[in-house]
Amino acid sequence: MELNEAIRGRRATRQFTRAQVPRPILLELIDAAIQAPSAINTQPWHFTVIQNQALLDRIAAASKAYMLDAMAHVTAPAHPREHLQNPDFHIFYHAPALVVISATAGDWAVEDATLAAQNLMLAACAKGLGTCWIGFAQRWLGTDEGKQSIALPPEMLPVAPIIVGYPAVAMPPVPRTPPRVRWFD
Numbered sequence: 001m002e003l004n005e006a007i008r009g010r011r012a013t014r015q016f017t018r019a020q021v022p023r024p025i026l027l028e029l030i031d032a033a034i035q036a037p038s039a040i041n042t043q044p045w046h047f048t049v050i051q052n053q054a055l056l057d058r059i060a061a062a063s064k065a066y067m068l069d070a071m072a073h074v075t076a077p078a079h080p081r082e083h084l085q086n087p088d089f090h091i092f093y094h095a096p097a098l099v100v101i102s103a104t105a106g107d108w109a110v111e112d113a114t115l116a117a118q119n120l121m122l123a124a125c126a127k128g129l130g131t132c133w134i135g136f137a138q139r140w141l142g143t144d145e146g147k148q149s150i151a152l153p154p155e156m157l158p159v160a161p162i163i164v165g166y167p168a169v170a171m172p173p174v175p176r177t178p179p180r181v182r183w184f185d
């Protein structure tokens with residue numbers, strides 16, 4: 001697939017077939033991810049791949065509870081809270097796989113892991129796979145309990161939980177607002 005096609009064709013995917021993503025394909029996505037630039041070339045990323053549904057359900061339930069509790073203490077937009085309050089809402093949309101991209105905590109951990117995440121999502125798109133960054137899982141995975149659930153060492157920061165699977169439906173394009181650009185000539 002041509003790069004521009006992947007950039008424009010990638011969509012947050014929220015409906016998946018039941019087909020599992022084979023491990024060699026996930027490894028190819030991770031190989032694309034690690035081609036990303038990183039500050040001072042530290043390559044601080046770490047990938048946790050979860051294909052165990054029981055563990056995915058456990059992380060989903062704990063993340064949901066954590067986010068609902070966090071939202072109770074701040075003025076949060078109604079839309080995400082309503083989703084989280086729905087007992088049938090599964091934050092991973094029953095995707096067959098979750099890749100958590102973490103980075104060794106440091107000045108550029110978030111930037112480095114995020115660049116790796118975008119590479120992974122574009123590479124997935126080029127292979128006919130759907131992905132979605134699940135911010136709902138991010139906060140709980142960053143807690144001691146969350147890190148322990150995926151055996152992540154304490155010094156690692158989970159940045160990008162990305163679900164991966166085969167799309168069950170074609171996702172319609174999400175319109176973009178025109179870029180706000182200021183020129184200094």
Ligand SMILES: Cc1cc2nc3c(=O)[nH]c(=O)nc-3n(C[C@H](O)[C@H](O)[C@H](O)COP(=O)(O)O)c2cc1C
Pocket residue numbers: 010011012013014132133134135136137174
């Ligand atoms: C940091 C981040 C967190 C996100 N968290 C969620 C999430 O928790 N659940 C979800 O369904 N989508 C999540 N998304 C996906 C966005 O909603 C989606 O990218 C956006 O609506 C634009 O749609 P598109 O990706 O199809 O262009 C997240 C995206 C990013 C970048």
